Amino acid sequence: MTYTSNKLHWGTKMDFDIAALVATGGTALVEIMATDAWSEAKHIIKRLFGRSASGNDDAGFDAELEEARTEVIEARDHGDAQRESELVTEWSSRIRRTVQSNPEASQALIDLIELRKTYRDNGTGDTSSTNTAIANDKSRVYQQGSGQQYNF
Template identity: 30%
Template sequence: MDSELTMLAQSASATLVALMATDAWERTRDGVVALWQRARPERADAVADELQSTREDLAADPTAEQELAAEWQGRIRRLLTEQPQLAVELRKLLNDLAPGTDADVTFSQRASAAGNARIYQAGRDLRITER
């Protein structure tokens, strides 16, 4: 799967779980279920139930937000792998639900170094000149 769809799944899952505790929840749930309805109609009802269960888990333990988002990232990633054309609809849904986010640009980076190692990371262009 290409990195663009992986990043989209990551952004979508984080947004989805974050919106579970807001007034936009019903719209969020309906939009996500509609995506599954188009791609895998036989799973749409189960996805609606899983969303409700995730929301209840989040209400019971707000510290589990990252774990729950990771679970949904996997589900969304698998859906996008099967139906990559849904990426356009998912981006539109994210932008409608959370206008301040840009699903096309969201990314994360991690690095670790030991000893004399150096790490260079950039979200875009990077020029390193060492002498």
């Protein structure tokens, strides 16, 4: 699935698309933390959250990212899928708030998702997947681990 940032407008019928993009972004962020693509991903993550690629003012954010990465690696090493899922939820919430307040950040989110996809398609990444979905009222959630599905 290819996402384009021109679809990201909160308060419209596109809310479902945005929610799906944010959930995918949270999963991509957490998954990529435990991969060899981490150093490349950090630059995209900093852009997503409006941080400069270099500068001392980002030392606290860098430390936070490294701490989160350590948590992801430890969760995977111990087979703690619940903790990894909690991290996905936590980062998805942060991404949602960021994209809501700054729609231009959506392009960095798309870049992060594309990096994870490229990394996985090249066979260099872990092919496991963690999906997080929330359904309210009478809504439904359909999730697929890989491939494409078309519902007409």
